[in-house]
Amino acid sequence: MMPPRFLVTHARQAGTVAVFVVLCLILSLLTPHFLTTSNLLNVAQQTVINAVIAVGLTYVILSAGIDLSVGSVLALAGVVLALALQAGWPVPLAIGACVLVGAACGTVNGLLVAFGRLPPFIATLGLMSVARGGALLVTDGRPVSGFDASFRWLATGEVLGIPVPVWCMLGVYAIAHFVLKRTKFGRYVVAIGGNEEASLLSGVPVAACKVGIYALGGGLAAAASVLLTARLNSAQPIAGLSYELDAIAATVIGGTSLMGGQGSVFGTLVGALIMGVLRNGLNLLGVSSYVQQVVIGAVIIAAVLLDSVFKGSKR
Amino acid sequence: MALPEPPLLAMHGIAKRYPGVVALDAVDLEVRRGEVHILLGENGAGKSTLMKVLAGAVRRDAGDVRIDGRPVDLGDPRAAQRAGVSIIYQEFNLVPHLSVADNLYLGREPRGRWPGLIDRRAQARNAARQLEALGVALDPQARVADLGVAEQQMVEVAKALSIDAKILVMDEPTSALTEKEIERLFAVIRSLRARGVAVIYISHRMEELFQIGDRVTVMRDGRHVGTCLLADSTMDELIRMMVGRSLTEQFPKRTARIGEEALRVEGLNRRGVLHDISFSLRRGEIVGLAGLMGSGRTELARAIFGADRIDTGRIWLRGRAVTIGSPQQAIREGMGFLTEDRKRQGLVLCRDIEENTSLAHLGRFTRAGVLSPRRAAETAGRLAAELRVKTPGLGQRVVNLSGGNQQKVVLAKWLCREADVLIFDEPTRGIDVGAKAEIYQLIQRLAGEGRAILMISSELPEILGLSDRILVMHRGRLAGEFRGGEVTPEQLLHCALGAHPVA
Incomplete structure (x- = not known):
């Protein structure tokens, strides 16, 4: 019997979902605490930050780029947000400033990549340090905390029984999916990643798109910082250390090719959920955080290994 | 007469299936020692897949392969190499920044005094000997990146021979070579044949096949159509075998309805590449752009299309002066560019x-x-x-x-995009005969619909058969202009070589 067409064209995504489901099944057998509403909401909450950053990285990686600066940009944007709130700015305005700072950092990345012709790895590695330094400078290395209750709602509020951050994440994913599938920009991202020169010769505004892609990456890192700051009720200049690696991992587990041109936003969401569920489940099982690191690393390797085995079998 | 020798290579009933496609359907191929065996077929006929099976790059679903009468396992490329099979792909597998000698012995470096060290002197000596045996004057210490395409190809040939290849597969070896280089390559192939090497030769250039081939196997739709002596067959027969029909009318005559000017270029210069180029192109017209490799044809196309900057010169589209700074702009102005690659x-x-x-x-x-x-x-x-x-x-x-x-x-x-000024750069490169005829018809139809077409091609029959007007480039300049149908291939070649136009 032939599998349904949808499964053939979305084989990789179906695989990711299958892994996720199996993982959940195993965990619910191993511990009764896993499959409870409160725990699942907890997982979702913990996944939110990584998931939102990973959307931006998915765009960047789809375009055959990489962004190592998102963790630092998150920290910088977070302290800007916190300082603005402390200075008495209205919440929407403070959030706007925060996202703007993130997008500006991303724009710098994009300009360096598109016009300075720096390899994305180098450009964003540089900015990773610059943004971190900036965050430490403006705060003098100290956390900024104490915000209005209306801001805290972003972390603690619920709508229809689902926490606000989860709604935010779902909103970001819905929009990101739509943009990728249904706008020129989305098509261009994939085309540039698939073949930059052919795209250029087809009239795709490659440089402008790249700036947009990295700006989006920075903006989403800043958006994640809003949720993180609200949850912790404080902004740390050392927040977001190695978050870029988690986001890259979620993207890769989700099936986006590091070579660019192939992948999906949906896959990244499942990838982020897999990481979240894994961490949560290992915690519930009382596995030490040291061992957790080993497990997560192995999962990342396994995901990519499966991909290459799958591709190899097609030869 | 002695008993017929068993074939050096015998592939029987080779099958390969991909999801939804039967790439190879019980294909047979027999190749003898010391013959040049042409493998002919349209793209998608299964030639490449068959060769990949032979090279161990693709696993066959069924069939058996014997070399020297013994069944061989072609599980992976190394196994194929050990069995004496070597393939030279269109894209070379050379490391550009290493020397010729380094490339020849990559992975098999002669061991030096200590494990891990290379006996560079022995390597250079062996390399020199290999190249000499081929009759190729190449410095073993030259960096591969500094060599021309033809020379790089010789390095590939030498490499194949240095691993004692009994069967050498060459995939479109002449597609990037000049006439002279092709002749040198053929001389080398003939000397290989004399040494008893079996050469499997894949090419779409029909004329060549008769010059170099002994026998030919024709494939179509993943099946073996027939094998015959080239001496006993005509080009028409082979084409009929390939496409299942004859292509006597490759270039159907058409009555060009040439309209107003679509593109005009005046005094175009790009330092060191293009010199003072002026020409025009009308609606409904096909203008062929001929010239040798490196004469600046692609560079001209890229400059017009805004992909490369121009130093001076002006461009008019449909009578309006335009500045084209990027492909994006060119496309907005209604241009389209079908690139060479x-x-x-x-x-x-x-x-x-x-x-x-x-x-x-x-x-x-x-x-x-x-x-x-x-x-x-x-x-x-x-x-x-x-x-x-x-x-x-x-x-x-x-x-x-x-x-x-x-x-x-x-x-x-x-x-x-509804582009109406189209630049075709080698529109049929690497395309099989049947599809070529279709592309020709399409080009003619597009011109018939009033589009203006500039067609770069290295294939003279194509230029002569399709063009209303022919421009010839030589070293970045326009060296001549001819009307289609009023010029011989010899005249064009003469002009492209830089001699005075005979017209």
């Missing part, structure tokens, strides 16, 4: 037909910023049908299409 510059290989078709004109399917994949698919579907793209569906990634079908997808992209 489809895979690198024309297509996003990992994406599907619809996405590639709509890439240059997404705005057409966008309303209020939202793309309608349905409408894009409709248009792509209509164009694919119109251009007769052979595919199971629009969702097919273009990497899985044959060369001819890929070229049609590139063309569909520009038709989707």
Whole structure:
């Protein structure tokens, strides 16, 4: 019997979902605490930050780029947000400033990549340090905390029984999916990643798109910082250390090719959920955080290994 | 007479299936010691797959392979190499920054005094001997990146021989060579034949085959059609075997309805590349751009299209002076550019037909910023049908299409954009005979619809058969202009070589 067409064209995504489901099944057998509403909401909450950053990285990686600066940009944007709130700015305005700072950092990345012709790895590695330094400078290395209750709602509020951050994440994913599938920009991202020169010769505004892609990456890192700051009720200049690696991992587990041109936003969401569920489940099982690191690393390797085995079998 | 010797290579009943496609359907191929065996067939006929099976790059589903009468396991490329099979692909497998000698012995370096060290002197000596045996004057210490295409190819040949290849497969070896280089290559092939090496030779250039081949095996649709002596066959017969029909009328006559000026270029200069180039192109006209490799034809196309900067010169489109600073601008002005290298510059290989078709004109399917994949698919579907793209569906990634079908997808992209000044750069490179005829018809039809066409080609029959007017380039200058139908191939070649035009 032939599998349904949808499964053939979305084989990789179906695989990711299958892994996720199996993982959940195993965990619910191993511990009764896993499959409870409160725990699942907890997982979702913990996944939110990584998931939102990973959307931006998915765009960047789809375009055959990489962004190592998102963790630092998150920290910088977070302290800007916190300082603005402390200075008495209205919440929407403070959030706007925060996202703007993130997008500006991303724009710098994009300009360096598109016009300075720096390899994305180098450009964003540089900015990773610059943004971190900036965050430490403006705060003098100290956390900024104490915000209005209306801001805290972003972390603690619920709508229809689902926490606000989860709604935010779902909103970001819905929009990101739509943009990728249904706008020129989305098509261009994939085309540039698939073949930059052919795209250029087809009239795709490659440089402008790249700036947009990295700006989006920075903006989403800043958006994640809003949720993180609200949850912790404080902004740390050392927040977001190695978050870029988690986001890259979620993207890769989700099936986006590091070579660019192939992948999906949906896959990244499942990838982020897999990481979240894994961490949560290992915690519930009382596995030490040291061992957790080993497990997560192995999962990342396994995901990519499966991909290459799958591709190899097609030869 | 002695008993017939068993063939050096015998492949029997080779089958390979991919999802939805039968690539090889019980194919037989027998090659004798010391023969040049031509493998002929349209793209998608299964030649490459068959050769990949032989090279151990593709696993066969069924069939057996014998070399010297013994069954061989071709599980992976190394096993094939051990069995004496060596393949020279169109894209060379050389490390550009290493020397010729380093490349020849890559992975098999002669061991020096200590493990891990290389006996460089022995390596150089062996390399020199290999090259000399081939009759190639190449410095073993030269960096591969500094060599020309023909020389790099010789390095590939030498490498293949240095691992004692009994069977040497050459895939389109002449596609990037000049006439003279081709002759040198043929001399080398003949000396290999004399040494008892079996050469399997894949090419689309029919004239060549008769010069170099002993026997020919024709494939079609993954099947073996026939094997015969080249001396006993004619080009027409072979073409009929390949396509299942005769192609006597490759270039149907058409009555060109030439309209007003579409493109005019005056005094175009790009330092060191293009010198003082002026010409015009009219609606409904096909202008052929001939010249040797490196004469600046592609560079001219890129300059007009805004892909390379020009130093001086002016361009008019439909009588209006325009400044074209980027491909984006050129496209907005109604130009389309079918590049020489489809895979690198024309297509996003990992994406599907619809996405590639709509890439240059997404705005057409966008309303209020939202793309309608349905409408894009409709248009792509209509164009694919119109251009007769052979595919199971629009969702097919273009990497899985044959060369001819890929070229049609590139063309569909520009038709989707409704470009009416089209530049074709080697439109039939690496495309089989049947698809070539289709591309020719398409080009003529496009001109018939009033589009202006500039066609760069290295194939003289193509230039002579299609062009209303022919421009010849030599070292970055326009060296001559001829009317189609009033010029002989000899005259064109003369002009391209820089001698005075005879016209």
